[in-house]
Amino acid sequence: MPDHPADVRIPDVKPHRSLFERLTALISPEPENRSELLEVLHDAHDRNLIDADALSMIEGVFQVSDLSVRDIMIPRSQMDVIDISKPIEEWMPHVLTTAHSRFPATEGERDKVIGILLAKDLLRYYAEESFDVRDMLRPAVFIPESKRLNVLLRDFRANRNHMAIVVDEYGGVAGLITIEDVLEQIVGDIEDEYDFDEEEDNILPIKHGVYGPRWRVKALTEIEQFNQTLTTRLANDDVDTIGGLVANHLGRVPRKGDVFNIDNLRFEVLRADARQVNVLLVEKLPPVDVDEAD
Template sequence: MNDPYPSRKSHLKNLDKPRSLLERLTDLISPEPESRAQLLEILQDAHTRNLIDADSLSMIEGVFQVADLCARDVMVPRAQMDAINVADKPEQFIPFVLEKAHSRYPVYDGNRDSVIGIMLAKDLLRYYAEEEFDVRGMLRPAVFIPESKRLNVLLHDFRANHNHIAIVVDEYGGVAGLITIEDVLEQIVGDIEDEYDYDEEEGNIIATPDGAYRVRALTEIEQFNETFSTRYCNDEADTIGGLVTHRLGRVPHRGEKVQIDDFIFVILRSDARQVHMLLAKQLPFNMVSHHEHNDH
């Protein structure tokens, strides 16, 4: 006998089927989603099922993270800003610009609380082409933002105003640091290639002219030990970046220094989640001995 309500039978059959990822996502993006945590849980489940790759999941998680972070969380602190004193002559600061290799520099007058503009490195070409070179006249306006400004709002402002750098100020109007559009995007997509990065072909450890070494944070401890005859243990971490993070008990900030045995590690690049690049410098034997003596 035919069922007079075939649609009811079909509906009951569907109740017995496991709900698909698409159906669960559809429920969550309905006018009344349950929670962001559940959405992330489903996305992580999608990664487990190989429906999205690890990079995609990481970027989605980064988008959520950007909404929770503010400028003070990722800014370059005032003390570590590569800034230029307007009173200096071009022949004084151009070598500094070449060394740091940034595209933009804050320019201050007197002290770092008095930022008067932003200098573009490319504008320095005019120094070699013009007889009269006026530093003040070539500066671009500086954008000032509070420490509490949310990164998602800041990213929107950067894009809308075609701006790439902002000066972060504290509640008293003093300069707390600076932040670039790259700093914000790195919270989403991970580390972006900059002056401290290099090609895969060049390896994980590169010597610098001053006797130090630029080391990728993902360099395995075993490789580092083989290169420098060190005896770092890989029980707590597999990589040099992990070793430094474990030693500090947190993700270090750019510019921080950590001594582990006879090496000083300076953080060249890191974000809120991990270290990306370090500068490693081996201490002379007498300095190591002195340090170990003081520790006892």
């Protein structure tokens, strides 16, 4: 039998597709926008082609490009800071109690952030006779509230920063944000041994929105606690949590980006996966005029 010529190329064998699959490819156009792409992904999840975690992370990537820093930052009132104008003995117990790895360092006023202190640098306080906390401070990074999360994440990675101080349009400190906060929008909550599920963290006030005051609310927040904090009267005999109430209202598992009203409240789903909602943005709407409603 003669040998094959050296330049003869054996064609790649393509996987066989059924007639139905080929017809579907002809009549079903490729997704042309994000909404259609997400529908394809949800269909793939329904057919067990991708799991719930993968779907959730893909949705999180899309969500990061839509959110800005003001949407997920830790508000100024919730910031754990150290005031280096005071003796170290006064704020060291606070450092030990909160157990954060980084602290904004202020000087007298909360708006006067002069640097970032790494908790590990405080070990030198116990090892050295002379210790100047100012020498331990790292430069603070300041960013505007309007900065997009995808841009911030790229900056965090490029500059190897883990924390940024958020300032408002007047230059005042509005809050802070960490790389962990951004990553949690993609992969979900990143818990460590120092994270506590305390009730006071379930509802965090943030900057007012277009219509009124706003809060970031964990979906597992009890409806009773929600009503007490926001002075509302939401009620549902079938569920106990805000997440359950929202799911009942929609008639399905909430998805990231869902926006809807319940009574005089505007809800937006900030974080969710294929199984459940995790975090909501809630804004109080102005009361409806009865005459206008009629």
